[in-house]
Amino acid sequence: MDSSCLLNFENFTVKGRVQIEFLEKLLKENDQVEYLQKFGLNGRTDPESYKSCVPLVTHEDLQPYIRKIADGDTSPVLTKKPITILSVTSGTSGGAPKYVPFNDHQVDSCVQAFQTSFAYRNREFPLGNGKGLQFNFLGKLSKTKGGLPYTNLLTNLLMNPKLSETSMKSNSCSPEEVVIARDYQQTLYCHLLCGLIQHEEIEFVVGAFAHIVIMAFQTLSQVWQELTRDIRTGQLGD
Structure with a gap:
């Protein structure tokens, strides 16, 4: 692969x-x-x-077309293949989130991009039998007025079954049930818990953005006592 x-x-x-x-x-x-x-x-x-x-052009120039698609126009506005989902940006570049239309081909291209990035990482930093502490989260999935689903790009990719073929999922120390949970704080806690339990196998730590890793370790500094208690007792606290 x-x-x-x-x-x-x-x-x-x-x-x-x-x-x-x-x-x-x-x-x-x-x-x-x-x-x-x-x-x-x-x-x-x-x-x-x-x-x-x-x-x-800029994204602002394309907004009228994207709005038509979001409102339910199924004609070939921007692409011949139908738009199946909108990805929402974080809003860090322009101060407000932007909606980016995706058809199935574009989603596949993003999956290929992730596969390629992990292939390069594995070439430069080859993994043995270790695992990664990967802070992946599913965002909220909503629908536009026209019924088109939208969420952030990472959620789009994590929901794609083709991504399961990559090391992004296969080498994670967290099970699928942790990643697909919709509660951010609970997911983060479980990621940390899985990482600590399997700490001898962890070979890399990664997040979609640098601030996610920073926030994760800030949380670790706040809840480490609860984590150690849960590991010691073998049960999750309230």
């Missing part, structure tokens, strides 16, 4: 022609979407026409 991920990534990043072919494929698949119609491509799907006709 790791070797194939690395090979695919090298092909896409080192060989420029592969990237151009991928762009051509995307343009051919989505040449009739509403967003591209206004730029006068007139059926052209070559990268040069795309570069000359379609300007660089």
